[in-house]
Amino acid sequence: MKRRVINLFSLFAILAMVVSCGNVKQSNNSIINTDDLKQRISVLASDDFQGRFPGTIGEEKTIKYLEEQFKLVGAQPGNGQSYFQEVPLIQITSDQIMKLKIKGAKEELLLNFSEDFIGGTPQPIENIDITNSELVFVGFGINAPDYGWNDYAGVDVKGKMVIALVNDPGFYDSSLFKGKNMTYYGRWIYKYEEAARQGAAGVILVHETEAASYPWGVVQNSWSGTRFYLADNIVTKSGLKFQSWVTKESANRIFDLAGVNYEKALQDAAKKGFAAQQLNLNASIGFKNSVKYINSKNVVALIPGTDLSDEYIIYTAHWDHFGVNPKFKGDSILNGALDNATGTAALVEMARVFNSQEIKPKRSILLMAVTCEEQGLLGSQFYAENPIYPLNKTVAVINMDALNIFGKTKDMSISGLGYSELDDYAVEVLKAHNRYAAADPKPERGGYYRSDHFSFAKVGVPSINMGFGVDNIEHGKQWSMDTMGKWISENYHKPTDNYEPNIWKFDGMVEDLTVYFELGYKLSMIGEFPNWRDGVFYKAKRDEMMNK
Ligand SMILES: [Zn+2]
Structure with missing residues (x-):
């Protein structure tokens, strides 16, 4: 009986469509x-x-x-x-005179905002101060049960800074994930969210033009100045205090400081069984923010x-x-x-x-x-x-x-x-x-x-x-x-x-x-x-x- 109703209904629908065309x-x-x-x-x-x-x-x-x-x-x-739906947002503008300091056993590296890295905080607080936080290389920063892949397996990154690659392993090895078809795990938003879930204090993403599909200039333009967050979101509620991108050149310098070859590290990260790696480096950053709470609006109209x-x-x-x-x-x-x-x-x-x-x-x-x-x-x-x-x-x-x-x-x-x-x-x-x-x-x-x-x-x-x-x-x-x-x-x-x-x-x-x-x-x-x-x-x- 039920089926009959559906069929009849579909018939009307088709008829209506034919007529309407x-x-x-x-x-x-x-x-x-x-x-x-x-x-x-x-x-x-x-x-x-x-x-x-x-x-x-x-x-x-x-x-x-x-x-x-x-x-x-x-x-x-x-x-x-x-005609409006209010969207409560936190608007955070971070001071751009910040410098990212990476300290190795003997030397240290000072990275400049915009030229070498960009960054800010998802936390609605005035002062961010991270001092000598351990730096851990977490490969692609992916925890994907559906692909049997966990870059965070066996490593505790709570309160630490992680450095991760953009895109997913499929970009480098077509037999992994969905090959060149980027999965959600390849997106920068996901990487920040996952690091937040893992309890990290900060994230440094390595920009690669090919893998990100846009040049450094786009990162600079999109991340300089103000960032918005939904007032209610998992990243702001976590302990993640710093999210950033570095240029590939900066990444090379960071890995050099650790005595690790960046290209080799990238290749290893794209192999199944990759294990996160302590770089024996410490990262420090401090900056001020201005925080505003605003209601932006979606505009909605109905026929x-x-x-x-x-x-x-x-x-x-x-x-x-x-x-x-x-x-x-x-x-x-x-x-x-x-x-x-x-x-x-x-x-x-x-x-x-x-x-x-x-x-x-x-x-x-x-x-x-x-x-x-x-x-x-x-x-x-x-x-x-x-x-x-x-x-x-x-x-x-x-x-x-x-x-x-x-x-x-x-x-x-x-x-x-x-x-x-x-x-x-x-x-x-x-x-x-x-x-x-x-x-x-x-x-x-x-x-x-x-x-x-x-x-x-x-x-x-x-x-x-x-x-x-x-x-x-x-x-x-x-x-x-x-x-x-x-x-x-x-x-x-x-x-x-x-x-x-x-x-x-x-x-x-x-x-x-x-x-x-x-x-x-x-x-x-x-x-x-x-x-x-x-x-x-x-x-x-x-x-x-x-x-x-
Ligand atoms: Zn658009």
Whole structure:
């Protein structure tokens, strides 16, 4: 009997989908209004918005603008009577005149901030003082029962300083972990969390351009000055007082001081059975911090569904960027036009398009512009841990972070392609447009963990991060890879990520947005809850919440 009901239901769903396809409103052959989209990007990326840094006038302007825009396109408040969800944060600004001292048996090493290392504290306290803390090399700093790997086995790092490598052993040996496909254990956030769980007093991560997938300059820009933490998080609650990165050159000098060859140490760390190593060095650091408690905001807007209005499809895009950094002479505003005024503007456009459908979505659509993505996915993590709508009623999350500005492509990339059944729906939508899904071209960059969909995956909600295709219709793949590589090295997280209406191509962006929309629309019309595939780490959590 039960089965019959489900079948009948699916039939209606399919019927509704077929009918609805013919009814998607078309104007200028596109459902997307390019002029409105451009206008919103230009406002969000304007100097007036000051680089949209959380807790500043830039935030105030951004969230006010988004509220206005959501109202304008007829989206309702997503949190009771409000368009906002408050995200309590601790904002810590560490003094940058600090020096990291490493003492060996005979000599010592003094490392300079920015040039040799960057660092700060997750603790909301004014003075950090670590004196002669033992330094332990913990390989990749990974404790992964699912891969039978524990770099902390047999070593007590309580109150000590650990030095660890970025990425995971699979980066160096394809038979380990997931090979070049970086696992969560390869992320810097994980390494700090694990060190905190182990009771370490400090962490020094070694930066390697290849393994981290970005140059030292990106670390400098992202870590200089203020850092944010969720008011309630495991790192702040632990004894971890210092988290830092050192350049590879600095790492070489530290290991030299210990009489250990760094390259050899790295090779050993990537072998099964690696054991943590006392370096017989002591590390000291002291610095002052200013601490502020602020409430930043996620912006949430709702397009209520019809028959299945208590089930939700969430679109996410982070509104925040890096604000103003006086370190950059001349233009010091990091406007974050591509990253992520594009995705944020698109949220409003999605709301408008959903609202203008003749056949309304059955499931509700939640448009969520999250804060503090650039600070470690904090806004989305906060929502995932404090959801407004039950997670077991949340069907899917579709993330938009940086839209295509290089022209039409045959493909769109899906990071973690094949992890969940959502990908099948995305593939179908792409197919209908004679396009195809491609795996993330550089999975070793850990793209899967680097935007807000991951905060939802972590708690079990199926989420999808679609992005740039590389199969450019006009110029081909190599051109795309080269062009993107060039864009990243010149503009990523720099003041030159500006809105360039005369350089950017919008035709590809509009096509991609059509796919984002149709995917969400399709998911809003079905009766099923797409799940993670068997063997995917996040599935157990989803199964557990769905069986409650
Ligand atoms: Zn981004």
